[in-house]
Every structure is written in C-alpha cells, then in structure tokens.
Amino acid sequence: MVDAGTAPSAGVAFRPEVYKDPGLVTQLQRRIASLADGLGRPVKLMHICGTHEHEMGRYALRDLLPASVEVLAGPGCPVCVCDNEYINMAIELSLQPDTILTSFGDMLAVPGSIPLEGERRGDVRMSLLDARARGGDVRAVYSVFDAKRIAEQNPDEQVVFFSVGFETTVVAVAAMLKRGVPDNLSVIEANYYTPPATQLLPDLDGFDVEGFILPGHAVTITGLRVYEDLPARGIACASGGFEPVDVLASIASLLQQIRDGAPVVANPYGRLVKYDGNERAKRELHEVFELAPIRWRGIAEIAASGYKLREPHWYASAARRFSGQLDPVVLRGAEHPEGCRCAEVTLGQIRPDECRVFGRRCTPDSPYGPCMVSHEGTCRAWYTYGMHKEQLRVETV
Amino acid sequence: MSKPSSEAPPEERPRASSRYDTVRLSHGSGGKLTLELIEELFVATFNDGAIKELTDAAVLVNPGGRLAFATDSHTVKPAFFPGGDIGRLAVAGTVNDLAVMGASPKYMSAAFLLEEGFDMAELERVVRSMKATADEAGVEIVAGDTKVLERGHGDGIFITTTGIGFLADDVHIGVGHVRPGDKVLVNGTLGDHGIAVMSRREGLDLAVELESDVAPLNGLIEAVRLAAPNVRFMRDVTRGGLAAVANEVVQRQAFGLRVFDVAVPIHELVEQYSEMLGIDPMLAANEGKVMLIVAPEEADAALGAMKAHPLGREAAIIGDIVRKPEGVALVETAYGSRRVLEMPIEEQLPRIC
Numbered sequence: 001m002v003d004a005g006t007a008p009s010a011g012v013a014f015r016p017e018v019y020k021d022p023g024l025v026t027q028l029q030r031r032i033a034s035l036a037d038g039l040g041r042p043v044k045l046m047h048i049c050g051t052h053e054h055e056m057g058r059y060a061l062r063d064l065l066p067a068s069v070e071v072l073a074g075p076g077c078p079v080c081v082c083d084n085e086y087i088n089m090a091i092e093l094s095l096q097p098d099t100i101l102t103s104f105g106d107m108l109a110v111p112g113s114i115p116l117e118g119e120r121r122g123d124v125r126m127s128l129l130d131a132r133a134r135g136g137d138v139r140a141v142y143s144v145f146d147a148k149r150i151a152e153q154n155p156d157e158q159v160v161f162f163s164v165g166f167e168t169t170v171v172a173v174a175a176m177l178k179r180g181v182p183d184n185l186s187v188i189e190a191n192y193y194t195p196p197a198t199q200l201l202p203d204l205d206g207f208d209v210e211g212f213i214l215p216g217h218a219v220t221i222t223g224l225r226v227y228e229d230l231p232a233r234g235i236a237c238a239s240g241g242f243e244p245v246d247v248l249a250s251i252a253s254l255l256q257q258i259r260d261g262a263p264v265v266a267n268p269y270g271r272l273v274k275y276d277g278n279e280r281a282k283r284e285l286h287e288v289f290e291l292a293p294i295r296w297r298g299i300a301e302i303a304a305s306g307y308k309l310r311e312p313h314w315y316a317s318a319a320r321r322f323s324g325q326l327d328p329v330v331l332r333g334a335e336h337p338e339g340c341r342c343a344e345v346t347l348g349q350i351r352p353d354e355c356r357v358f359g360r361r362c363t364p365d366s367p368y369g370p371c372m373v374s375h376e377g378t379c380r381a382w383y384t385y386g387m388h389k390e391q392l393r394v395e396t397v
Numbered sequence: 398m399s400k401p402s403s404e405a406p407p408e409e410r411p412r413a414s415s416r417y418d419t420v421r422l423s424h425g426s427g428g429k430l431t432l433e434l435i436e437e438l439f440v441a442t443f444n445d446g447a448i449k450e451l452t453d454a455a456v457l458v459n460p461g462g463r464l465a466f467a468t469d470s471h472t473v474k475p476a477f478f479p480g481g482d483i484g485r486l487a488v489a490g491t492v493n494d495l496a497v498m499g500a501s502p503k504y505m506s507a508a509f510l511l512e513e514g515f516d517m518a519e520l521e522r523v524v525r526s527m528k529a530t531a532d533e534a535g536v537e538i539v540a541g542d543t544k545v546l547e548r549g550h551g552d553g554i555f556i557t558t559t560g561i562g563f564l565a566d567d568v569h570i571g572v573g574h575v576r577p578g579d580k581v582l583v584n585g586t587l588g589d590h591g592i593a594v595m596s597r598r599e600g601l602d603l604a605v606e607l608e609s610d611v612a613p614l615n616g617l618i619e620a621v622r623l624a625a626p627n628v629r630f631m632r633d634v635t636r637g638g639l640a641a642v643a644n645e646v647v648q649r650q651a652f653g654l655r656v657f658d659v660a661v662p663i664h665e666l667v668e669q670y671s672e673m674l675g676i677d678p679m680l681a682a683n684e685g686k687v688m689l690i691v692a693p694e695e696a697d698a699a700l701g702a703m704k705a706h707p708l709g710r711e712a713a714i715i716g717d718i719v720r721k722p723e724g725v726a727l728v729e730t731a732y733g734s735r736r737v738l739e740m741p742i743e744e745q746l747p748r749i750c
Binding site: 020022025026029051054057058059060061063064142244364365384392393394395396397 | 577578653655674675677717719720721722725727728729730731732733734735736737739742
C-alpha cells in the first residue's frame, strides 16, 4: 500500500490526480471500445483483488466498458475467502474472559458457521458483531500495530489480532513480530497467498476467463515472476493499479494481448510494481512466515497458499496458544451455508443472480454468504450496483 | 473554517457543584446533591426565565399557530472532539431537526444520563457549551433532568434534548413538493464530523487538523428561505451522510436524485483520509450540514444566500431531481459513468487493504 504520509521515493511520481484524469479515462475508454470491436466477440476478464472491486464500484468503471467486455471478481476479497475456521476461532476467542479480539472493520459482520441461538431472523450464523452484542470484547483496528498498542495498554488481558488478508497484511505482521511483541498478543493466522489460487482457476470446468488483472498491492510485494506460468496456459496478465486510469489501462493491455493472441505478464502499474517485487518485504515475510496449505472458504484447501508462522514465532500463534480452549469441531463447522454458492461466484463459474438465495435470503443487511458482506464481495457489489446501464439511464425534464 | 462559537466559553469556576471532582450517585438521587447540581450548575448556566422557577414543568407562552416538536438522544465517543463536544452536538442536533421543517426553534429541554465517576469539570464544560450553542441558535433551555447510572452501566454521558419551534402557517416543506428539474444543494463540505471524530477514536492516531462541523443551522436556513421562499425540501445531513438523506427523499417517489460527484464539496483532508480508510465521504456523518431541494429558478438565490452566511461559504449545487430512474439515488462520475448511491447499512468500517 502506498503510504500517503511519506515522500515518494525517487523516480516515482505519485500524483494521484493524473490517474483520475477524465481526459485520459476517455482516451482509454475509446481504446478499449476499439479493441473490443476488433475482437468482435464477448470477452471475460477477472480481477483478483477486493480493492479493485471497490474502486470499480466507486467510479462505476464497468459502466464505461463495451457490453462485450465483462470483468468478474475472482478470489481476491480477503473477507470472502477467509475460511469459517478462522472466523469461528475469532468469535470463540472474543467470548473468552479477559480477552480482547481485534480485527479489521470489514471482518466484523462476516458470519462463520456457529449458529446464532434465539435469533428472530431464522437460521443465522454468528459474526463478530453478534459476539460483541453477546458480551465479547471486539474492537475494530486499522493495523496490527493498533493491536500491539492495545496489548501494551491492557497487560492483564489476552489480545488477539485477527490477521486476515493477503501479502499486504501479512507483511505488516511479519515486520511487527520481527521487532518483538508483548507477551499477551497473539495472531490468528488467516493469511492467504494469491498465486496458487490463480493457478488453480484455468483448470476448472467451464472456466472461460481470458485475462487477469493482477492485484496491484500484492504484486508490489511478490513481484510478477510468480505469475509467469499463466500466459503459457493462455491467460493474459496485467498488473493493476487502483485509480480509474490504472484499471482501464490494465483492461486495455489485456484486450490487446487477447486480440494479438500473445498473452504475457504486462506491467502497466510499473510505477510501483517491480518484476521481482519488494526484496526486503519478501525477506522479512519469509523470515517469519512459511507457506502452508490453507482452506479457501467454500473453495478447497490449496497447497502452499497460506502463510503460517515459522517455529520460532509459534508463541504468537493464537491457534497454538489457545488450542486447549478451542473446540476443533466448532472451528471446522459446516463447510458453507446450505444453498450459498459464493464459492462458484468467487471462481467466476456463475453470476451472483444464478444463486438461489441471492437477493432473497441473502441481502446486505442480512448476509447469508460471505460475498454479500464486504463492499468488495461480488454478490454485494452486484446487489448494490447491479442495476445496469439501461436501468440507470437518466431522463431529465 | 471559522467557528468562533465552538471555542470554550470563558471559565467561570469555581462553583459549588465542583465540591466534588466527579459525579456521585447522590447527584441523581433527588436529594441535596441533586438540588445543588441543578441550582449551581444547570440553572446558573442556562439561566433562562422558565428554568429559574424550578417548577416541575416549564410554563411557556404559545404565540398561536403551529408548533414543531422534536427530540434527539446523543452519545458520542469521545465526548470532546475537534470542533465541538457532546453538549454542542445535543443542542445543535435538535435545533437543526426543527429548522429543516421551516420552524423557528424556541425552547428546549435537556435530560442527562451521567455515569458515576464522570468528571465534574467535564460536565461543566459540556453544560457551558450547551448554553453557548443555545445562545447562538436563539433558543432557551427551559427544563431538564439528571439521572446518574452506576459506574460501568453507562458510557460517561448521554444527553437527550427535546425542542419546540414555531412554524408559520404558510410554510410548506416536504418531499411531496419536490419536482423533476429541482436542484439539490448542500451548505458545505461533507464528512467533516465523521472523520474528525474517527480521527480521535482509540486505535487511530491520525493527526488530522480537521474540525467537526457541528453547528446550529437555523440562522443559515432562515437566510436561505428569505432568498428562496419556495424551498421544497430540507433535511439535516447527519449519520448515514448524504447517501442516507438522498435515499430517504427518493423512496417510493416518482423521481430520482442525481448527485454529480465532482460537484460535492469535500475537505481535502476528508478526501485523503477517507481514501486511506476506504470510507465514502458521502456516507460519513455530519452535524452542521443541510441538504436542500429548491426550484431551479431559485437555486442561484439559495446558493448565494448560503455563501453569504458563515456556515455556508462552501455551499454548492451538487445535483438535480430527475424523471428517471424513479426511486433511485445515483452518482454520476466525472467520466459520465453512473452508480447507485447506496443506502448505508452498517456503521462505516475501515477496509482491510
């Protein structure tokens, strides 16, 4: 993530206004339209980052694309892919005495698989907000360093940080652990590594996505080399920044690769992304964490796609520290709420409105599946922004 | 942003109420300490005609005609924040509810729920701030009540204010008067309060030099109504931000509301921090903002009147009422793309990355 508080490093002109420029956006819009015309057939692209969904929604960027170009949201929303096991663990720990559970705000509303007893809404699974309403000490934080400070201020309590996210989150946890933490702080290791999931996608039945917008924040750390095998499997790739110009430039790059029949790993977000990533961040990350299998919610357990603490740092693992208090049966819970098809949505196999509970049992104010919770969840974005061009056509007086 | 009124009023200590450093249960028990607190803090500070009588109910003069009547409970964490405090918030909130109906706020009651142990000096600051805000708005605080909750059973201080305003017979403001073609205006930058308060919450060390916009708006609204007598609709923009108000307006109506996002005034710091936190300033809270819908021929006059008022310098026309889509509030971006302006559902929570 770009730190707005520090001066840009030499050679990086961080002038966000350029990347919001309406003139540039219009030029890119024309270029995309002409590439799509040249292709003359529908094309599906996929981004793999919650922030891309957020920004595409905010600037209504899909509204600027020709009807033949569809951009799906892949398994890049940390809230959506975080397995029940970790949500249940966070809920259970928050209800322990003398325990403070700290979490990013957008995890608070995500239901795990523990039934909420006596709930008027019917079959509802408990979220951290429900745990808080039942007396759990649950606090929203902005980073792991806030959790550390809370631990320092409350030495008689156990403070647990719900470390959900991709490389960007885990690198901050690694940096903190390397520098030492209070004894009463531990972390729930729900950290995901994107590339193995993206390598799984092309093998899925009926997967017809032809290009990936690579997650700009994550590839700033990992670099692009880890995606090198995708073009050989027919998938065009382009790093994606987050301003409107960045997103459209990535889409244009993908369409051009597809038109030319020459997929590569392109780097239109080159002002921040280096081919080999950020060496120092990678080093610290791998000093503290190692890759291990992890379950992606509703999808599968994917080998070497989760960051787990290395042995010298096991003391900080909440799963290990509280193993005596956590019931493995409760943690594993039900795989997925019955009828919820978030996994297929996340993998680009179906559209949200093909799910039976979408918009009925599953709405933003009473989410049934994880993709309806976060603003970056595909179902939530569909529900909110699902009105298409025709429906949002304005008639004035 | 100049807000002279939000400065702390001159110190007028010590008072007998500060015999105690903190609020005791006995301050709410109805006995001697309660009377002391009422007489020496509330009555002495508010010092308005009716409250001085110490009767069970304030007796007010009714000028005849319609009355507007509103109540609002206030809790804010922290109780003191850049640009204001819970006392100013409690008075301004109810004043604004009355003013957007087209009423002139006149009288107010204030009920305090205090947690045992609440700092007495802070209570005095809150009460003085209420008085200063009431004076600014031209309302009298004429009745009150205090209860003290056991330690751990309240969050410091809660204030409920109830207000009465006089409403002229020829005032007709409401959604039913809104027509396609009308213009949508706000009196200044959106989201200041939400971000200013958030910047002071535990766990977020933002050195934001940003002040809450909390202010009574009846003066500004009066000025607008003089310049644009046929204002169709007004609503104070508070929790849920512009998004909530815009959606309330269009609900079940045969018109839509379009906001041009580049026209919405946003303070530079609010822009930066909401970007960082993944929060939409159009959904962030305000405490001194009003959204107005006015006939197109009166829009410039309304805008001019606001810009001439200290609480409306950054006023802007931000959108319009459209025939279609019906029942939808939408945002049009600088690129001409459109999205639904979503009705806020949950509290604004910062995103992960």
